[in-house]
Amino acid sequence: MENQETPFKAGLNAGVILGIVSVVLTFVVYFISPITLASGTFGIGMLVVFIGILIYLGIQYRKSIGGFMEFGPAFNFSFIAMVVAGIISQIGTALLYNVVDPSLPGVLVEQTLENTMEMMEKFGAADSMSTQQIDEMREGLSANYTLMGQIKAFGIALIIYAVLSLILGAIIKKRDKSLDY
Template structure:
């Protein structure tokens, strides 16, 4: 729980920093999004290894997944709550500006790729409502985020698991031993 809250807090601080620098940076700059993703994943690995060490150096795949998943739940809930507050109270125009910026960037790249204007308009229309910070959209984002984190947690758990060695089997029936 503590590690999930810490990762969620770090995610919020990074979001605030990027928002202060340029409110649309997280939504239009792929490198910023990738950087955030890498930092969060690195923190999951670091805290996962820290927990494994704290519990004696061994952590089965199931235990690792459960621990990482609990962290993910806290990170997801904190992130969704913060974005709801950011879009509705701190910067109420951010959702529309972000949607417009993403659509403009998408339109530019799709038109360069030779996609028809009709298809571009259809894609743009589907994106517009995704940035509204309504309870419904935030609930959907929470569900999608949990699913994505669960997949990431499975991968990290497979990497950091460490099964304790089996105790040697002693055969009492063999008189030569």
Template structure:
């Protein structure tokens, strides 16, 4: 019973990782501007959360008896951690090993979009210039930034997972 939901969560995590990786590869191969589209980021976030919820639901189905908060959260978190890790490794390989020029092109597009957005919101030119210099100096595609980003998103998804686990847990009515 204990291993069944962990195996299920691992399976969901691998599936999530493959889907996210496919989205990354398709975006890289077909339309690099996809990575700068706000809706693409939202789509990825929603996809990750949905897979976590599905995993927590499957955990609840696999547990005979009552699902604890810990079990529901573990099912969710294994899926999220594994899926996003696989996707992060694929992105790291594409932009740091396979095609570093794509990372430079994408970085320039991100800077252009950021500048346009700051101008649209009426930011002073001096602040825009500072932000652009900072973005140019920081390699957004470095291994350290990928690691920091992965852990940062993991914290965000863990908070969501706490809410999901609260929803899917069941209290044993025989225990007070």
């Protein structure tokens, strides 16, 4: 009997690959232009790359186990890969924020606040903001870069990972129609 890789082990391997790619891309962008880390474009771009690599690795895994995979194992593969990648990414960003450049969170908070205010100006809502409200926004944004803020963000990310895994599981799965009667 052929020894096949389980969805857990394949997801673990894919997660390590995704996590390393995420950390490397984050550090490359940091060294090129740290302010880019605060842009929505960077986040969306990372998500697209992340999902693209995960679909590719999922299809490769499906091919390695015979070309067919039910939804359950496809979901497990995707979710485990995202959780592992998320943990590695969190460790990488914690190192970036606390060891490599402890002043970076302050820079990112100010850039995010500036981006938010520009967006609010486009909708005509910036004028109604008081200094106190802006300071509260700044404090809230600063809290996101603390260790506790990172842990809370990861908790929210787990919910997002589960939803994305449902979608990716549906994309990666492939039923063996020859088993239908």
